[in-house]
Amino acid sequence: MTNVSALAVLEIGPDGGLDSSAAGLIGAAALLGDPLALVVTAPGAGERPAAEAAQLGATSVFLVESLRVEAELSVPVTDSIEAAAEKINPTAILLAHTTDGRDVAARYAARKNLTVATDAVGVEIDDQGVVAHHSVFGGSYSGMSAATFGPLVVTLRQGTIDYSPPSQVLSLEKLSIPEVGVPAATIDSRQVVASVSERPQLQVAERVVAGGRGLGDAEKFGLVEELADALGAALGASRAAVDSGYVPYSHQVGQTGASVSPQLYLAVGISGAIQHLAGMQTAKTIVAINKDPEAPIFDIADFGVVGDLFTVVPQLISELESRKQ
């Protein structure tokens, strides 16, 4: 195929720069063809993210600056993709598999009658077109999907593409969208959920330490956080721990939370219900600490410790700390 272009639709992070998903999206676009980027933001806020997109390898950056972005959910970005796609006719449109990315992908696919591949963990192109890789049911199956014809809209799981194309000199094209779009929900106010922790982000972390109901309460969950810090790991949790209020939902790993594939997943006081395993069983190495020798997590753990976590974890932390010196 010649003249293949892929449009990466980038999200803006809390600090006004590009969200951490941007590098993977541009990398995936470059694997398919000419990587183009779309940045949609408030008037006057586009300079920094556009420059970052070029640095990440986008050969052209389309910028839409509109007041609608801060007032309406999903529709302004959908309209922006439509404006960009009219110019470049992309073979693939790539978005992050986030709450916002899914909404926009869904709206655009429905509007244009396009096929959508969700939660892709990789992309490739052959003479038949774009193929998306999927990891189904928590990695129990791996598959590939494609459209029968036409461009493919893809939402990409974060942290799955590690290809980085060379940086580009910024080639910027400003686009505009209509002042009024289809009916959208109104954003009445928005608060950035301040990231108070210095820990790595769960979805992309090399190491994850996660706690479950075995911790007993929110205060004792601090032990899991200490271990995470000793290992420089992100903090995860089972649904039981989240439902019990030990930690916010953003830490939930599993079928209804985040899917992670770190180098190390260390589960503390997590029994390993199937819906939890669905979010972490593709981790390279799994370690479990649990007092119940029959806990299903041990069936998939590379290293399991049957013991009292309140004894083992503090010992492990001090052992790790002493080895650092």
Place this chain on the structure above:
Amino acid sequence: MKEVPDTYGEKKVSLETGLVERQATEPVVDEITERAVELAVSHAESADEDVEVIVMSMAPSSAVDSIRKGLAMGADRAVQICDESLRGADLGQTSEALAAALKLTGFDLIIAGNVSTDGASGMLPSMLAEHLQIPAATGLSEVTITHGKVAGTRVTEESSAQVSAQLPAIVSITEALPDPRFPSFKGIMGAKKKKHETYSLEDLSIASNNFTVPRSIMVTIAERPPREAGVKVVDEGDAAVQLADFLTSNALA
């Protein structure tokens, strides 16, 4: 409402068709959609106007019991989209069929789950919004329904927003919403007498084999070999040291 393979069971995909094997585990109502029914029914109970609650599901004919659960929880009637040619339908076909059925029944507010436990795409609510040209307030962890308006809290990976929409609109809800009620004995008995309509694609004026619209196809599917258990040590005072050794020797600490 959506019927899915048991959330707590092991799910299977047919290696021949790439479709979910729905017989592999006991089908259940996806819990998130039970929460959606709960929100609708509890609103109908507390509203100062007459509210009709309809449960809608695109599902094979075998899903009657799952849909009846929504009626037993207190919904007034059920609409089921059921057509053999919808087997293995992709998101585009599914949203097209549901949108057509929604146009037929009419609605003020559509309440959906944010993400199902099987397909897990989280895309249908926004697709329906686009087909129906209505606002979508997705991923709400709190919902307030007032006359002519719906509002709520939308928590995403990076922000928390207060959002609202004039009706007609669609919302999708998260697990943070209240647990669904257990149907009462009276509710279960009453459910069998409630109206349960079935629509085929023909009823919805949709062509069953429209090759002018692109569809999603599974090109390959393979089962990953199961993980095997590794070392398991029982703590006798030195397990932490052994674990630290394991992490260090694998360059994980």
